[in-house]
Every structure is written in C-alpha cells, then in structure tokens.
Amino acid sequence: MKKIISNIIGGLAGAIALNIIHQTVKAVDHDAPRVDLVGEEALTKGMESMGLTPPTGNALFLATLTGDVLSNALFYSTIGFGKKTYLLLRGAAVGLSAGIGAVTLPDRMGLSDAPVTRTDKTKLMTVAWYLIGGLVTAFTIKSIRAKAD
Known part of the structure; x- marks a missing residue:
C-alpha cells in the first residue's frame, strides 16, 4: 500500500510540475507548446461525439487542465512500479x-498537432517538459521511499 501511495504522490508531483512549466513558458515564449489547446480540442470533439455540449472559455480550460493533471498523474505513477534500482531510468523513459x-x-487521433509541432523548438520543448515531469516523479518517489525506510 505504501508503494502505491508514493507512486500516486510522485505521479501527481510530476503532473503538476509539467503543467506549471507549460503554463509559465507559454506566457513568455511564442514557440512554447500549447498542449492545452490539443486537450481542449480533444475534450470538445469527444463531448460533441456523445451529443453533449462542451464547456467553453475558462470552464473548458479548467476541465482540460483537470483532466490533464489527473491523466498525467496516473501515467507518471507507473514509474514507481518495478525495481528501485531503475527508478530514475524509468522516469526518463516514461x-x-x-x-x-x-x-x-x-x-x-484526428486532432491538430500544430500547437505542439509548430517549430522544432516547440517539439523539443514538448518532449523536454514531459521528460522533466517523469524525472520529478521519479525523484519524488525516491525521496518518499527513502524517508519511509
């Protein structure tokens, strides 16, 4: 049970770090990836395909941000499974x-990739931000487990 909790906390830390980087850099760099726009498009298309009216404006942004943090936290939490010897390597790989x-x-997936592929710099930043999220997750899990030992 302790392992699962450390994985979830680590995954959440990585997801929050990822989103802080995205939101901060997009405010100051025109070439910054706009994963939020891809998420908004995915949520809108998904809801419309089910006959639902998607949110708009700030409500759409908040719904997308919430879904992004939760899904990335779940994905990043998988970094904690396996041998602790390879924790940082798994963080980088994930x-x-x-x-x-x-x-x-x-x-x-039928979505616009322009917000994340606009320039080579945008592509590189996209990959780098997710890499940082994976490493934050791994370091967080490692730190939690070290204190528990």
Missing part, C-alpha cells in the same frame, strides 16, 4: 515516451 507521444499522436 517522460520521453509521453513527450514523443504528445508530439506524434494528435494528428493520428
């Missing part, structure tokens, strides 16, 4: 795979 997925999957 973060890199999430970043590469964020760049390559939107178009394949």
Whole structure:
C-alpha cells in the first residue's frame, strides 16, 4: 500500500510540475507548446461525439487542465512500479515516451498537432517538459521511499 501511495504522490508531483512549466513558458515564449489547446480540442470533439455540449472559455480550460493533471498523474505513477534500482531510468523513459507521444499522436487521433509541432523548438520543448515531469516523479518517489525506510 505504501508503494502505491508514493507512486500516486510522485505521479501527481510530476503532473503538476509539467503543467506549471507549460503554463509559465507559454506566457513568455511564442514557440512554447500549447498542449492545452490539443486537450481542449480533444475534450470538445469527444463531448460533441456523445451529443453533449462542451464547456467553453475558462470552464473548458479548467476541465482540460483537470483532466490533464489527473491523466498525467496516473501515467507518471507507473514509474514507481518495478525495481528501485531503475527508478530514475524509468522516469526518463516514461517522460520521453509521453513527450514523443504528445508530439506524434494528435494528428493520428484526428486532432491538430500544430500547437505542439509548430517549430522544432516547440517539439523539443514538448518532449523536454514531459521528460522533466517523469524525472520529478521519479525523484519524488525516491525521496518518499527513502524517508519511509
């Protein structure tokens, strides 16, 4: 049970770090990835396909942000499973795979990939932010477990 709790806390820390970076950098750099726009499009299309009216404006942003934090926290929490010897390596691998997925999957899912592929710099930042989230998760889990021992 302690392992699951440390995984969830670590995953949440990584997801929050990822979103803080996204929100901060998009305010100061025109080339910053706009994963939030991809998420908003996905939520809108998904709700419309079910015959529901999607939220708009700030409500759409908050719904997307909440879903993003929760889904990334769940995904990042998987970093804590397996041998502790490879925790940081798993953090990097999961973060890199999430970043590469964020760049390559939107178009394949029928979504606009422009917010994350606009420039090479945008693509690199997208992958880097998810990598950082994975590493924050791994370090958080490692720290929690070290204090528990």
